Amino acid sequence: RKEVEQDPGPFNVPEGATVAFNCTYSNSASQSFFWYRQDCRKEPKLLMSVYSSGNEDGRFTAQLNRASQYISLLIRDSKLSDSATYLCVVMAGGTSYGKLTFGQGTILTVHP
Amino acid sequence: SQTIHQWPATLVQPVGSPLSLECTVEGTSNPNLYWYRQAAGRGLQLLFYSVGIGQISSEVPQNLSASRPQDRQFILSSKKLLLSDSGFYLCAWSVSTQGRQYFGPGTRLTVT
Numbered sequence: 001r002k003e004v005e006q007d008p009g010p011f012n013v014p015e016g017a018t019v020a021f022n023c024t025y026s027n028s029a030s031q032s033f034f035w036y037r038q039d040c041r042k043e044p045k046l047l048m049s050v051y052s053s054g055n056e057d058g059r060f061t062a063q064l065n066r067a068s069q070y071i072s073l074l075i076r077d078s079k080l081s082d083s084a085t086y087l088c089v090v091m092a093g094g095t096s097y098g099k100l101t102f103g104q105g106t107i108l109t110v111h112p
Numbered sequence: 113s114q115t116i117h118q119w120p121a122t123l124v125q126p127v128g129s130p131l132s133l134e135c136t137v138e139g140t141s142n143p144n145l146y147w148y149r150q151a152a153g154r155g156l157q158l159l160f161y162s163v164g165i166g167q168i169s170s171e172v173p174q175n176l177s178a179s180r181p182q183d184r185q186f187i188l189s190s191k192k193l194l195l196s197d198s199g200f201y202l203c204a205w206s207v208s209t210q211g212r213q214y215f216g217p218g219t220r221l222t223v224t
Contacts (some may be wrong), residue, residue, distance in 0.1 A: 021174040032210060042217040043202055044156070087156075091210065098144060099171070100208045 001026055003101045006088050011106035017078045021106050023088030025070040031093035033064055035073050038105065039083045047073075047086070078110045118203050118216040125223055131176075131190040133219050135203030143205040145186040146213060147178055150200040153188035161211065162186060164192065198223045 001099045013019050025033075033050035048055065050062040050071055071088055079087040088103035115138045125131060137143050146161040158171045160178035168178050176196050179187045186203055203216040 033210065041200075041220070043218045046212055046214065049212065098146075098163075098206055098211065098213060099158060100146075100213060101155075104155045 002103075004088055004090050004103040006086075006103035007106050008104075010109060012109045012111065013078055015078055015080060015110055015112055016072065017110075018076050019078060019108065020056055020075075021073045021086055021088070021108075023073075023103055024060070025069050025071070025088075025101075027092055028038075028069060028089070031049045031070075032091035032098075033059045033071050033072075034100075035060075035062055036087040036089055036102075044087055044102075048066060068096075068102045075108075078108075080110050080112065083108055083110045092101040114153040114205070114214070116205055116214060116216040118201075118219050120130060121178075121217065122220045123219060123222070124198055125193050126222065127195055127223055130196070131188070131193050131221070133188040133203075133221075134218055135186040135188075136184055137205045140184070140205070140207065141209065142150045142183060144209055144211075145180065146206075147188050148202040148204060148215075149184065150202065152199070156202065160188070192222045195223050197221065 004025050035047040036044040036046040037047045048057050048062050050064045052064050054063045059076045063072045085105040085107050087105045090101050092099045117136050145162045148156045152155045162168050162180045176190050180208045201219045204213040
């Protein structure tokens with residue numbers, strides 16, 4: 001089983017749609033969680049951290065369920081500029097450095 | 113504000129040739145530094161991390177090495193490149209071991 005698994009995608013949605021991505025992680029000792037966005041042939045950029053209480057940043061909402069080891073990202077009112085690969089990222093606990101483990105990514109294409 | 117630079121942006125090298133990729137961070141002191149590789153169709157994999165000058169830890173055995181000669185400089189090297197070394201190499205930094213990581217623009221390496 002992969003350490004971080006994401007929806008395989010790709011997701012192809014019209015502008016204005018709501019889309020949700022799911023992610024599961026295997027290490028119950030994981031302590032920090034993030035969503036990164038990666039545009040084609042570019043570096044990943046931090047989209048948002050994910051907190052147990054859930055958090056929202058504009059049109060983006062992230063949720064974490066530690067009991068189920070499940071993370072989600074909801075994008076409302078999709079824009080063309082949201083087209084990218086979304087990476088679910090988990091930071092292991094109990095290490096002396098910030099080891100990030102990345103999911104394979106889910107490709108989102110928003111069309112007119 | 114902090115910025116991270118990588119060069120070169122792209123590189124085409126023959127098998128057996130040496131490699132040197134450089135990463136520098138501005139606007140912060142004593143950052144944690146990381147080297148990742150993203151192979152075609154695969155997720156990001158942590159290669160090396162450094163918590164200080166001269167302190168390098170390897171995450172996976174491979175044909176590469178890293179050095180940190182200055183506080184904000186991180187270098188990835190190889191004496192003889194293999195075809196399997198092709199990929200997108202990303203440098204990242206963080207303020208603390210458990211903090212968010214921010215990526216540089218990356219170097220796209222093709223070994224021929």
